Amino acid sequence: MPILDTKIKELEDMKKYPEKLFYDGNLELLKRPKISIVGSRRPLKYSKTQISNLASKLSNAGICVVSGGAMGIDAIAHQGAGANNTISVLPCGIDLRYPSVNKNLLNDIAENGLLLSQFDVGEKSRPYSFVLRNEVVVALGDALIVGEADEGSGTMRSVEFALEMGKDIYVLPHRIGESNATNKLxxxxxxxxITDIDSFIYSLYPDAKSAKEIVSDDFLKYCSTNPSYEDAVAKYPVRIFEAELSGEIVIKDGSVRVLT
Incomplete structure (x- = not known):
């Protein structure tokens, strides 16, 4: 697997810049504005819905979603953003797929998005590697969103990194007795x-509309190859429906065609 030969500016906020970074996928995603999303491995249905919607809207605005590929909030954030507009930082060698339950998701990200790892090929995850992974996830983002977390959870180590780096931290509104750690923050x-997703995105990225054109161009370029409807939905689960409704594309004989 190739090793990144240039430095990522955002990672200079880390206590120690990684000695090496393996990658698999599209390095152009590193040039986009990025938001990190982390949280519980067993989130409430409410948190799942909100994070999926948030990640989707961030992606549609041209903002890349960064997370750690874990079960729960991480996986939902990656899926909501779409594999083509997400970065997953692994706690193991870049050739491994951990956790195995997310194997298909991580393979999709490797093919269409970007995987990063500071661990040698074949190296399995260990307790310390999750901490190092979390620091990279936090450093890459312009801000950190915590979808849901309990006190004393691993997610709170990511919060500590964000505070040390001076990153803004955002959380969802939760009821008393739910997500106690974010309520305490x-x-x-x-x-x-975050009380309104659209307002939140605009507050961070006032020119998000122009950024959205980047994603739109990628999407339409893909559609110009006349992919099957099934493949297009898998690759752009949200954008495909929006484009069909707006008349940018048409579905004919099971294939996607761009209307010019």
Missing amino acids: LQNSKAKL
Whole structure:
């Protein structure tokens, strides 16, 4: 697997820049504005829905979603963004797929998005590797979104990294007794609340509309190859329906065609 031969500016916020970074996929994603999303491996249905919607809207605005490929919030964030507009940072060798339950998702990201790892090929995940992985995830993003977390969870180590790096932290509104860690962050004024997804995106990226054109161009370029409808839905689960409704594309004989 190739090793990145140039430095990623965002990672200079880390305590120690990784000695080496393996990659698999599209390095152009590193040039896009990026948001990191982390959270519980066993999220509530509410958190799943909101994070999926948030990641989808970020992606449609041209913002790349960064996460750690784990079960729960991580996987939902990757899926919501679409494999072509997400970066997954692995806690193991870049040739491995951990956790195995996300094997298909990680393979899709390798093919259409970007996988990163600071661990040698074949190296299995260990307790310390998750911590190192989390630091890279946080450093890559312009800000950190915590979808849901309990006190004392691994997610809170990511929060500590964000605070050390001076990154803004955002959380979802949760009821009393749910996601106690994020509620405590709000209580202690260490996080900001996302009350409206569109307003949140605009507050961080006022020119998000122009950024959206980047994703649109990628999508239409893909559609110009006349892919099957099934493949297009798998690759662009949200964008495909929007484009069909807006008249940018048409579905004919099981294939996608661009209307000019």
